[in-house]
Amino acid sequence: MPRTEVLEKVPIDDSYFLFRSCVSSSKYPGIETSTEEVFARLGIELEDSPEQSCCGGFITFTSLAEVTASLPAVARNLSIIEESGKNALTMCNGCHMFLTEFGHFMDHNPDITNKVNEMLGMLGREYKGSSHVLHMLEAVAGLKERIKEQITNPLKGLRVATHYGCHYLYGFKHDAVDDPYMPTVLEELIDIAGAENVTYPEARTCCGSGLTQIIIHKEEMSLPFLKRKLDSLKKIEADALIVVCPYCMTILDRGQFKMEERGIEEYGVPVLYINQLLGLAMGIDPVKLGLEAHITPVKRLLEKLEASNA
Amino acid sequence: MSRLFDKELRPELYSDLSELTFRFIGDLEKCMQCGKCVGNCPAASVTQYNSRRIIHSIKMGNVEDVIKSEELWSCFFCSSCYASCPKDINFPFTVAMLRYASLYAGYGWEYVKKLLPYALDYYRTGMTVLQDERNPNITRRRARNSDTSGSMADVREKMGLSRERKVSDRALSEVQFISDVSGMTRILKELPDKKEKAPLSRSELDRILLVTDRNGKFAGFPEEDDNA
Numbered sequence: 001m002p003r004t005e006v007l008e009k010v011p012i013d014d015s016y017f018l019f020r021s022c023v024s025s026s027k028y029p030g031i032e033t034s035t036e037e038v039f040a041r042l043g044i045e046l047e048d049s050p051e052q053s054c055c056g057g058f059i060t061f062t063s064l065a066e067v068t069a070s071l072p073a074v075a076r077n078l079s080i081i082e083e084s085g086k087n088a089l090t091m092c093n094g095c096h097m098f099l100t101e102f103g104h105f106m107d108h109n110p111d112i113t114n115k116v117n118e119m120l121g122m123l124g125r126e127y128k129g130s131s132h133v134l135h136m137l138e139a140v141a142g143l144k145e146r147i148k149e150q151i152t153n154p155l156k157g158l159r160v161a162t163h164y165g166c167h168y169l170y171g172f173k174h175d176a177v178d179d180p181y182m183p184t185v186l187e188e189l190i191d192i193a194g195a196e197n198v199t200y201p202e203a204r205t206c207c208g209s210g211l212t213q214i215i216i217h218k219e220e221m222s223l224p225f226l227k228r229k230l231d232s233l234k235k236i237e238a239d240a241l242i243v244v245c246p247y248c249m250t251i252l253d254r255g256q257f258k259m260e261e262r263g264i265e266e267y268g269v270p271v272l273y274i275n276q277l278l279g280l281a282m283g284i285d286p287v288k289l290g291l292e293a294h295i296t297p298v299k300r301l302l303e304k305l306e307a308s309n310a
Numbered sequence: 311m312s313r314l315f316d317k318e319l320r321p322e323l324y325s326d327l328s329e330l331t332f333r334f335i336g337d338l339e340k341c342m343q344c345g346k347c348v349g350n351c352p353a354a355s356v357t358q359y360n361s362r363r364i365i366h367s368i369k370m371g372n373v374e375d376v377i378k379s380e381e382l383w384s385c386f387f388c389s390s391c392y393a394s395c396p397k398d399i400n401f402p403f404t405v406a407m408l409r410y411a412s413l414y415a416g417y418g419w420e421y422v423k424k425l426l427p428y429a430l431d432y433y434r435t436g437m438t439v440l441q442d443e444r445n446p447n448i449t450r451r452r453a454r455n456s457d458t459s460g461s462m463a464d465v466r467e468k469m470g471l472s473r474e475r476k477v478s479d480r481a482l483s484e485v486q487f488i489s490d491v492s493g494m495t496r497i498l499k500e501l502p503d504k505k506e507k508a509p510l511s512r513s514e515l516d517r518i519l520l521v522t523d524r525n526g527k528f529a530g531f532p533e534e535d536d537n538a
Contacts, residue, residue: 022437026440026462052477054436054437059432062425069492167387211386213353217383225352287468292469
């Protein structure tokens with residue numbers, strides 16, 4: 001169940017700074033276009049900036065260089081958000097986690113912030129801590145009623161499962177908008193979109209990426225874990241799996257292809273970002289929603305929708 | 311009764327441990343060995359990885375064993391242990407910091423080397439994940455799904471977007487500046503030649519590691535040794 005006390009504090013603004021994610025821009029651009037299309041329907045402006053780079057947090061948590069390298073990189077991006085005078089909207093669990101965690105850390109360690117600002121000063125930038133960073137889940141939870149008004153093509157008969165991703169609900173457990181183990185924000189939105197909620201035993205487990213395990217222990221750990229999740233998903237015959245993180249999307253979408261390629265198993269469950277699902281229910285063109293960029297084909301889902309609307 | 315849960319005996323229990331161990335224990339001291347973390351752990355479900363055992367090991371002063379272990383590199387960073395912990399221990403954070411300890415001591419470099427291509431992409435373009443596909447079958451499949459050549463540039467164009475997202479020249483030069491002055495660039499240059507070293511002594515480990523104090527609060531970065 002959404003935590004009302006958190007939900008009440010989510011800033012619902014007329015415009016946000018859209019914080020782009022490397023994975024979505026480079027692998028699933030539909031995550032960004034669907035977000036832009038859906039938010040345009042809700043009457044919310046999104047502004048971005050080419051000055052924004054990769055969030056910068058991965059450096060530390062993949063053990064590539066210490067927090068001293070990540071902090072100024074993250075602070076630089078935060079200063080760009082602050083320059084816009086808006087709150088930021090993130091589409092990726094990773095971007096959200098790193099921006100909020102490092103921001104929180106600097107806010108509570110002024111001496112560190114001063115050192116970071118010394119470096120940023122050389123670039124003509126400064127971190128002030130004046131912008132709030134929203135996760136997509138918070139935004140769509142706060143905009144639920146407005147989303148409801150924009151649904152024109154309810155997704156009748158569509159069986160939809162969810163995957164929330166770890167770094168928001170688990171890693172951010174104290175401030176997250178939903179309960180780590182019994183989240184319902186996505187389920188409510190699926191309801192609003194007119195689709196049917198289905199669940200599977202492994203719904204709350206990691207996608208298998210393990211941040212870096214998909215690279216460092218791919219065969220021993222990542223893929224066996226992913227297979228267990230996909231097997232559990234396959235049994236319930238879902239038409240789509242909904243995610244709120246581009247990295248989870250990559251692993252779950254491409255993981256199915258990997259299993260197929262190796263002759264292990266065929267799954268064929270298309271993975272959609274929440275805004276892509278909402279976009280379909282708002283009658284937005286599937287090409288515009290970037291569904292063709294997905295590796296596990298979305299075609300059958302679209303055909304089913306067409307048939308049920310005929 | 312277990313000595314571990316007897317407050318009076320604690321100083322004695324830790325007496326022969328270095329300051330380092332104390333710092334890492336920080337939050338871990340609260341652990342009551344309930345094992346909820348293991349029940350939720352993806353790594354534990356596919357290997358022998360066991361967060362409860364690691365915490366116990368650290369509490370008993372065997373930090374070096376943990377730092378040398380392959381287990382340390384098995385964490386998925388999913389934070390489900392943190393989410394389920396009745397004592398609110400942020401174990402993934404401890405793992406992240408222990409991994410640095412491991413690297414300083416000369417272990418684990420083989421794992422980090424595998425991540426080098428992503429870090430180099432970040433340095434070269436300001437983005438960690440790029441459009442190029444390492445597996446040509448992915449492009450072929452996308453060609454079939456999208457009725458294009460299958461390249462991301464063509465797919466983006468069909469969607470009405472620019473053929474590639476690029477960060478500005480200014481952003482790129484700033485990213486590279488931060489990497490250069492923070493020491494990341496040097497690490498990336500040295501990474502390919504890094505070899506597993508002999509283990510450091512505990513006092514050496516102690517010198518290079520300084521992350522959290524006993525209350526789990528940040529205690530500052532390690533001081534640079536001017537004579538090094």
